[in-house]
Amino acid sequence: MELSTNLWIWLGVFFTFSVLSFLYKDNPFYKLAEHVTVGVSIGYIIVLNYYQALQPKFLVPVFQEGKLVLLIPALLGIFMVFRIIPKYSWLSRYAICFTVGAGSGMAIPRSMQASVLRQLEATMLNLGFGSTAEINNIVIFIGVLSVLIYFFFSKEHKGVFGGVAKLGIWFLMVGFGATFGYTVMARLSLFIGRVLFVLQDALGINLAG
Amino acid sequence: MLWKKQIPLAIAFIMGLIFGIQYFVPHRISDQFFQGYLDWGIVIGIFGSMLGFISFYRAHGMRVKKKAPAWPYSLIAIAVSIFMALAGFIQGRETGTIYSNMYFYVLVSIEGTMFSLLAFYISSAAYRAFRARSAQATALLIAAIVVMLGRVPLGEQLSFWSNIWPSLPSITNISDWILNVPNMAAKRSMELGIGLGIMMLSLKIVLGIERSYMGSD
């Protein structure tokens, strides 16, 4: 075991335990960590936005390459900032409608292609009892159909329709169970990451086995 | 009314119509127009993102000015953000600089640990709240337990029956089947719903039926 001499690492350890102390109860160390992270985040993004976005995408094209037409979207972007001034907040609608309108127009055919048509195509499977794959295809087909029927709330879930919808609920429960089972790993991974940081980086314990 | 509502709605309609149709027009001019818009959209976003910074300084600045409860923390947040920005502009952003170290050892530590608290909350929820109150809830829990075991190496080791009867599926095999068949079927239906929902909402925005994104009057 070899303790790290890097002060930054120990600062990280301090903040790690400050946040973990919340598990016991809320306290000033946790509040400090909360506000420090917000401040660091803002400062980080300001610098990043300047060097990676504003400079190459606006300052250089406008002032070095003479693309003055970019002043129009810049003005629209500044209009967005007027949202915080109640008297002029209506100006922000121009920028918002410009981008949201374009984005919505772009999204319609693309979503149709990627999320609807391709998924429907992939559901048109070979059904049969000749192989495990074909039997699985039957389960998939019935599953997709029954869950879609369950989500169709315009018709009352009665009779055959209601029965198929109930089958859809079973498929949904299995789906949510699978998601939960996977999610547990995600949550545990987050803490494992911190454990590795403290044990390896700070305390210098060799965990490679 | 005209300048505050009608014209913005008309802009949304025209832009939506243009870019909805543009997808189907393979002409070079259509493509150049589209690429030109992309540059405009990025510049709008860059300047629009300033709203976030201004809101941050405004909110915390007001708390300090009015000496609201816990106002020293707001002062710390403002001071740290200015320090971080100055460090980045003056010293640079490469590994080893104050900017990089603050990000990696402060922000990553705090944000990572905050989300790692979820590991504890999910454990507590597993103990206190996940109950097999009905047949369907039982199906959910069984699927969850099988997938949990299937996702870790230990699950394969616990499948002792696979050693005796190799043709029987192991926990990992069953977990893979659950994910690839019933889970996939349920999620596909949800993805179809999401895709259709995106299309419908986009259409409503373009046609001016959906106006909540514009904010209130």
Place this chain on the structure above:
Amino acid sequence: MAKQQQEKSFWQKLIGIDRRVIYLIIALAMILPFFFQMGLPIPVTDEVKRVYDYVEGLTPTDCVVLSADFSPSVAPELSPMFEAVFRHCLKNKVKVLVISLLPQGPGLVEPVVQQAARDHRATNGVDYAFLGYQYGFSLVIMRMMENIEAAFPNDYYGTKTSDLPVMKNIHNYEEIDLIVSLTGSSNHRVWLTYAHEPYNVPVAPGVTAVIAADVYPYLQSKQFIGMLGGLKGAAEYETLIEEKKMASMGMEAQNWAHIVIILFIIIGNIGFFAIKRQERA
């Protein structure tokens, strides 16, 4: 009757245990395995193998876009994935363009990129390009599919992208052989909608375990070539490239923590039904 009351109080006590005891148990379940490692083999799933095989089949003239679209909140799962794929590409001398469409991505991966480049003697700008972050997400994706240099005019260090030797023959989607998008939210759908469908560029998402279960429809429809899901996905990839690092170490703790949580669920339900039965009696 008194014994029933005693039993009743035992189950109620057990179920009503202070949550901090639960926190302590799960914390120990995640810390102690690092000191008592079982070294269990990590079975590789089909979806991860497909991504590995695809990258393995690439040549030094091919190009991979590795998009680190994640924040510190999901870094423990996705950072090991990023490192494993990046190292695999460097090992096979495949060109890599490292980008990020979320502002917090570059800061997280820059140290990883530098260390991996040192280990594999790769040079920034020659063997790979660290293009950094660009604002606009879907707009940037659509822009780079037509013109990468227009989407990323400079790299992370301020060098003009057009001046980088690695970009000499790489201009747009026609020269991109694979996109690996590492994301902690539904951004894999954005890459699918705006990169794969219109331009037919192969995409392989690396996602957190929270959304991994939602990606299976796209695997079955072959819209994604494969998937890396959660810490296990990263550990599987590390196993395949024979470089066991953080993800593989993390799986030791995952084993025991999962068993503890399953026991919590079982004990909780036994207690629930025992209390219900006693209340009815």
